[in-house]
Amino acid sequence: AQRVTQPEKLLSxxxxxxxxxxxxxxxxxxxELFWYVQYSRQRLQLLLRHISRESIKGFTADLNKxxxxxxxxxxxxxxEDSAMYYCALVGISARQLTFGSGTQLTVLP
Amino acid sequence: EAGVTQSPxxxxxxxxxxATLRCSPISGHTSVYWYQQALxxxxxxxxxxxxxxxxxxxxxxxRFSGRQFxxxxxxxxxxxxxxxxxxxxxxxxxxxMNTEAFFGQGTRLTxx
Numbered sequence: 001a002q003r004v005t006q007p008e009k010l011l012s013x014x015x016x017x018x019x020x021x022x023x024x025x026x027x028x029x030x031x032e033l034f035w036y037v038q039y040s041r042q043r044l045q046l047l048l049r050h051i052s053r054e055s056i057k058g059f060t061a062d063l064n065k066x067x068x069x070x071x072x073x074x075x076x077x078x079x080e081d082s083a084m085y086y087c088a089l090v091g092i093s094a095r096q097l098t099f100g101s102g103t104q105l106t107v108l109p
Numbered sequence: 110e111a112g113v114t115q116s117p118x119x120x121x122x123x124x125x126x127x128a129t130l131r132c133s134p135i136s137g138h139t140s141v142y143w144y145q146q147a148l149x150x151x152x153x154x155x156x157x158x159x160x161x162x163x164x165x166x167x168x169x170x171x172r173f174s175g176r177q178f179x180x181x182x183x184x185x186x187x188x189x190x191x192x193x194x195x196x197x198x199x200x201x202x203x204x205x206m207n208t209e210a211f212f213g214q215g216t217r218l219t220x221x
Contacts, residue, residue, distance in 0.1 A: 097210050
C-alpha cells in the first residue's frame, strides 16, 4: 500500500524566514514524488516533481530514500507563498496518485 | 488547450437525494481521478478510472460510484446523500506518458 504523511496541518513563518514542509512516504518500490499547491481561489496545481530536480518559485525538494522523505524547502519565504501544500506519490507500477493530508502555510508580514 | 472541466460548479441537494458530478479530462488523457476535499480533511481519494475501467477506489461506501465513458469523460454519483458528504469534489486527469495530474476547479456539493 502507498501512503503519504504530512505531519503538520498548519505552519506559520515570518516573511524572509526559511520554511520547510515535511513529507514522508511509504511505498514498496521506487515512487515518483510531487508537491502540489493550492492558492486561495485557484485550482490545485503541480509545484514540482522530484525527477525534474528543479527549483520552482524558490522551492526545492530532495528525495531521501533512506528516510523515505520528500521535504519541501525555501530559504526565504514570501507572503505570496501562503497556500495549501500537498505532497503526493505515484507508484511506478500502479500509477495511482496518492496525496498527503496537506499543510496550510501562512507567511506573516 | 482546454483544461479539466467539471460541472456543475455548485450543487445543493437534500439529504437522501442523489448527486451526479461530471468531469471532462484534457484531450488525450485517459485517466480520471476523483477526490473529496472536505473541510479540514485534505484530499481523500475516491476513484480512479483509466481507459474506461475502474482501477481502484478509496475507503468510501458503495453509495459513491462512477463511470468513465468512451470519450474518457467521467461521472461521479453519490446516492443517499448524507450531510457529511458536503465537500468540494475534485477531478483530475492524466495520461500514460506523464504522471502529472491536472485538476479541475471542483464541484462544491452542499447537502442540506
